[in-house]
Structure formats: structure tokens, C-alpha cells
Amino acid sequence: MEKLQKIDIAKPFLSVDEWKAIKKPIQNGWVTQGKLVTDFESSFSNFHKTPFALATTSCTTALHLGLIALGVKPGDEVIVPSFTWISTANVVEYCGAKPIFADVDPSTFNLDFDDVKRKLTKKTKVIIPVHLFGLCCDILKLKRIIPKNVKILEDAACASGSKFFNNFAGNIGDAATFSFHPRKIITTGEGGMLSTKSKIIYDEICKLRNMGASISDSQRHFGPTPYILPEFKILGYNYRMTDIQAAIGISQMKKLKRIISRRKEMAAFYSESLSDLEWLILPKTPKNFSHAWQAYVTIVDPKKAPAKRNTIMETLEKKGISTRPGTQAVHMLGYYKKKYNIKSNDLPKSKFCYQNSMAIPLHNNLSLKDLKYVVKCIKNLDSKKNKI
Numbered sequence: 001m002e003k004l005q006k007i008d009i010a011k012p013f014l015s016v017d018e019w020k021a022i023k024k025p026i027q028n029g030w031v032t033q034g035k036l037v038t039d040f041e042s043s044f045s046n047f048h049k050t051p052f053a054l055a056t057t058s059c060t061t062a063l064h065l066g067l068i069a070l071g072v073k074p075g076d077e078v079i080v081p082s083f084t085w086i087s088t089a090n091v092v093e094y095c096g097a098k099p100i101f102a103d104v105d106p107s108t109f110n111l112d113f114d115d116v117k118r119k120l121t122k123k124t125k126v127i128i129p130v131h132l133f134g135l136c137c138d139i140l141k142l143k144r145i146i147p148k149n150v151k152i153l154e155d156a157a158c159a160s161g162s163k164f165f166n167n168f169a170g171n172i173g174d175a176a177t178f179s180f181h182p183r184k185i186i187t188t189g190e191g192g193m194l195s196t197k198s199k200i201i202y203d204e205i206c207k208l209r210n211m212g213a214s215i216s217d218s219q220r221h222f223g224p225t226p227y228i229l230p231e232f233k234i235l236g237y238n239y240r241m242t243d244i245q246a247a248i249g250i251s252q253m254k255k256l257k258r259i260i261s262r263r264k265e266m267a268a269f270y271s272e273s274l275s276d277l278e279w280l281i282l283p284k285t286p287k288n289f290s291h292a293w294q295a296y297v298t299i300v301d302p303k304k305a306p307a308k309r310n311t312i313m314e315t316l317e318k319k320g321i322s323t324r325p326g327t328q329a330v331h332m333l334g335y336y337k338k339k340y341n342i343k344s345n346d347l348p349k350s351k352f353c354y355q356n357s358m359a360i361p362l363h364n365n366l367s368l369k370d371l372k373y374v375v376k377c378i379k380n381l382d383s384k385k386n387k388i
């Protein structure tokens with residue numbers, strides 16, 4: 001009998017490099033936010049060609065701080081796509097503001113600009129476009145259709161290293177946030193980064209992420225007056241990344257280019273090998289966009305597929321292949337549905353993507369043999385003798 005291969009949907013690309021990197025903070029004893037966090041931030045900002053980068057505990061906390069720095073308060077509206085991870089909407093709630101869900105375009109999984117236009121009101125303070133699965137939302141186009149006073153906070157959780165028209169994700173909006181959760185392109189376990197061109201936003205977030213303190217612990221500790229405690233003029237949070245996580249992040253940054261280029265090869269392999277399946281709609285990269293392939297997300301065409309999407313996922317799971325829905329339609333989740341009385345059909349394309357999307361395995365530990373096995377099992381679903 002053929003041995004069952006086990007192929008995970010995602011797996012972080014960690015090695016002895018990260019193992020060696022964490023020795024330093026563990027040996028020297030400085031394990032909270034310190035010099036390694038600063039070094040990680042420099043490495044991230046150099047790579048992404050952004051003047052300022054600030055590490056946080058997650059992309060969610062970076063988004064929260066971004067909204068505070070952009071002045072979001074109770075009574076404001078913030079437009080977010082519905083087809084995204086729940087964090088994109090939750091951070092609006094944290095600020096006491098109202099998330100306004102806009103629909104997405106199933107061909108990119110990113111914001112549908114016509115719906116954004118419909119959702120703009122006098123109360124709209126910020127829009128959070130998401131660069132879903134590593135494909136940039138066209139922020140240049142978005143900027144052209146929104147009033148000048150509406151700010152843009154890019155949710156680039158999945159888009160470290162992604163580009164469009166030669167701009168890295170994060171370089172057009174007022175600020176942008178990235179995730180280093182293990183399912184993302186690079187990881188620090190948990191972790192996030194906020195990037196911005198604005199020195200004012202940078203200075204404010206330096207304080208906000210450290211309980212509102214006027215200077216950081218390491219600045220005070222290694223400065224001339226370590227015995228004088230900082231001033232706290234604003235309400236802040238403990239959203240500090242540790243130096244242990246940053247050590248891993250520095251090591252991951254060295255591999256980022258290689259990680260993305262391998263992901264591109266794997267995505268190209270899938271796109272070529274699966275292109276003849278009528279029932280599986282494959283992700284496309286628009287011209288002038290450089291996809292970082294945080295995930296390879298397909299749509300199981302409900303009219304043509306040999307079975308329902310969930311049955312297909314179950315069948316692949318039995319073959320050892322993990323698949324997942326792309327993400328949630330947040331407007332259909334209990335909290336939002338109840339609080340804002342939203343009907344699932346109010347955002348039909350987000351609902352469609354949630355119900356029919358299927359991410360197939362894509363990570364840097366996969367071999368060509370693994371990819372071929374995934375392709376073979378998906379193609380077998382189609383053949384008469386294996387009809388589900």
C-alpha cells in the first residue's frame with residue numbers, strides 16, 4: 001500500500017540559524033525590547049525602503065496603534081474589507097469606532113473599489129485595505145477615489161516583501177502593518193511591525209507601544225540617568241516585542257528574498273499544473289504586481305466542481321493534504337452580525353469567497369515531490385473512477 005504523505009497547509013521556515021540567533025539575548029539577559037528589536041526594525045525598514053519601522057507584539061496590536069495614531073475615535077467610521085482575518089475589523093472596535101464592511105473582488109480577493117465608493121460617508125476617517133494572501137491592493141487607485149482627508153492604514157499582514165508598480169507593500173498609505181505569525185511569510189512566533197513615512201506617527205507609536213513612556217527601557221537603562229523614571233503623558237499599551245523574537249526576525253529577514261522567490265516558483269508550478277481543471281479557479285497576479293504568495297488560494301467553482309468545496313477538502317485531508325478556506329467573511333461572524341444586524345447577502349462576494357475558497361499547501365519546506373503529490377490528488381478528484 002502507498003504510504004500516506006502528510007502535507008501541511010503552512011509551516012514556518014526555521015533552522016539552526018534562528019536557534020543560534022536566540023542564544024545571544026538568552027546569554028546576555030536582555031530579553032525584552034532592546035537593541036535586537038532596533039536592529040530588526042532597521043533590517044525591515046531597509047528591505048522595504050520605508051523610513052520608519054516599529055516592532056510590536058502582533059499585526060493586530062500594530063493595527064490598533066496605527067488607528068490611534070491616525071486619530072480614530074468613537075463616532076468615526078473605518079472601511080474594512082469583509083473577506084479578511086477578524087483583526088482588521090476588531091481593531092476598529094477597540095477604538096470605539098464603527099467598522100463599515102466593503103465587499104471584495106473575487107479575482108484578487110482585495111477591496112472592491114466600487115463598493116468602497118458606496119460606503120464612504122462624512123464620518124469615514126480611515127480605510128484599511130488588506131493585501132490579502134500577499135497580493136497588494138492597488139492603493140494608488142484607491143487614493144484616487146477617496147477624499148484627501150481619509151487616511152489609509154495598509155493591512156500588509158500577509159505581504160512582507162510584496163510589491164506593486166515597484167512600491168513595496170506599505171509604502172503608499174499613511175502607515176502599514178505586517179504580521180510575523182507562523183502562517184505568514186516570515187515569522188517571530190507572534191509579532192508585528194508598523195511602517196510609516198511620518199516622523200510624527202513614528203514618535204507617537206514609540207510611546208504608545210511602551211505604556212506611553214517618554215523613553216524606552218533600554219534608552220533609560222543605558223543612558224546617563226537610569227535612576228530617573230520616564231514621564232507618562234498619554235495612555236499607552238504594552239505591545240513590545242521581545243529581543244528573543246527580534247533575534248529570530250533578524251535571521252528571517254536575511255532569508256526573505258529567498259523565501260519569496262521559492263514561493264513564486266511553487267505558485268508557478270501549481271498554476272501551470274492545475275491550469276486545465278475547469279472547476280478550479282486559480283489565483284492570478286495582475287500586471288505590475290509582485291505576489292509574495294503568503295498563501296495559494298483557489299476558488300472551487302460551485303457550478304462545475306465534482307463535489308462541494310468542503311467534501312473536496314475532506315477528501316484531500318484523507319490523502320494527507322491540508323487545505324483551508326482562504327479566510328472568513330467577517331460580516332457573517334456572530335459578534336458583527338448581531339451588533340450591526342448585517343445579513344450574509346449584504347456582502348455577496350465576500351460570502352462567496354468565504355464559502356468557495358480553498359488554500360492549498362504552500363510553504364518553504366515543501367519539495368517538488370510534495371507539490372506533485374498535491375497536484376496528482378487534486379487532479380484525481382476529477383477523473384471518472386475517483387469521482388467523489
Ligand SMILES: Cc1ncc(COP(=O)(O)O)c(C=O)c1O
Nearest residue numbers: 058059060085087157179180181
Ligand atoms: C489580513 C490579516 N490581518 C491581520 C492579521 C493579524 O495578524 P496577527 O496574528 O499578527 O495579529 C492577520 C493574521 O492572520 C491577517 O491575515
